[in-house]
Amino acid sequence: MLIRQILAVKGTKVVTIDGAKTLREAVALLTANNIGAVIVVDVDNKPVGILSERDIIRASDRLPDVFAHRVSEVMSRNVVVGSPNDEVQTVQQTMTQKRFRHLPIMDQGKLAGIISLGDIVKAELEESQGEIEALSSYIQS
Amino acid sequence: MQIKNILATKGMKVVTIRPDQTLREVVTTLATNKIGALVVVDLQNKPVGIISERDVIRVASQNEKFLTNLVRDVMTKDVIFGSPNDDVHSVQKTMTEGHFRHLPIVEGGKLTGIISIRDVVKAMLDEYAGEIDTLQTMIKG
Numbered sequence: 001m002l003i004r005q006i007l008a009v010k011g012t013k014v015v016t017i018d019g020a021k022t023l024r025e026a027v028a029l030l031t032a033n034n035i036g037a038v039i040v041v042d043v044d045n046k047p048v049g050i051l052s053e054r055d056i057i058r059a060s061d062r063l064p065d066v067f068a069h070r071v072s073e074v075m076s077r078n079v080v081v082g083s084p085n086d087e088v089q090t091v092q093q094t095m096t097q098k099r100f101r102h103l104p105i106m107d108q109g110k111l112a113g114i115i116s117l118g119d120i121v122k123a124e125l126e127e128s129q130g131e132i133e134a135l136s137s138y139i140q141s
Numbered sequence: 142m143q144i145k146n147i148l149a150t151k152g153m154k155v156v157t158i159r160p161d162q163t164l165r166e167v168v169t170t171l172a173t174n175k176i177g178a179l180v181v182v183d184l185q186n187k188p189v190g191i192i193s194e195r196d197v198i199r200v201a202s203q204n205e206k207f208l209t210n211l212v213r214d215v216m217t218k219d220v221i222f223g224s225p226n227d228d229v230h231s232v233q234k235t236m237t238e239g240h241f242r243h244l245p246i247v248e249g250g251k252l253t254g255i256i257s258i259r260d261v262v263k264a265m266l267d268e269y270a271g272e273i274d275t276l277q278t279m280i281k282g
Contacts, residue, residue, distance in 0.1 A: 024205075031202040036195070053194040054177065060201070060208065061172040067205055096263075121262040122237075128269035135276035 003091060003105060003115060004084035006123050012113040014104070016041045019048060019072035023059065026051055026071050037102040039114060040075045047104050047111060049075035081106045082115065088127075092120045144232060144246055145225035147264050148254045155245070155255045157182045160189060160213035164200065167192055167212060178243040180255060181216045188245050188252050190216035222247045223256060233261045
């Protein structure tokens, strides 16, 4: 199964924020959208980082007056991105090993969606269940 | 497969906090232990709630002085607990439908572990992979 099949169901909506915005704005954005991470983009809408609930929690542990800090100071850089043509299983292994939960998907240089580890394992579980059912009915026939 | 099989590999360590501690202590404990949620226990070590990164972020969006808030006012109180004898499939269904990521495991009124949705689906995917392997062997004869 490919990432594009998950995106086809989930949709391509991505919540983004400008790195110059403050954590005050980032927290409001996460809460309003009921999401756990937001993609940080530059003026050309290219992803330059990702800001998760965890990044904000850690920042609030170490920085006084955390809300006044800019997103770009706290976000995770060196973000791993995926492609719609990536194999779901490979992506799952990468996310598990490198311990991150959100993967921005790029298609021809443009942000084309975001996939969470939850989306990935849901797709994998369904695929495995389907395979088991098919094999079982093949054996019984 | 049962929850106790996961606990056997994962270990029984649970990081806890008390209801009268502050969110400042919560963020420090989360950051130090690199985890996403803490089980809230009373003086008898009985679990009375759970507090997650999401709970903290929600409060932060309403109150800039959130670090002085008390755990008891922020934690999720109506927590669902699991038992070591629960089947992983039913636990996965409960967690997915209830949209929660951490399940404290209680045995005889005592906290014996915590399971994340990641642990549960990893166990299920391993189980399915074994099942698919067996079925394919049967077909090849």
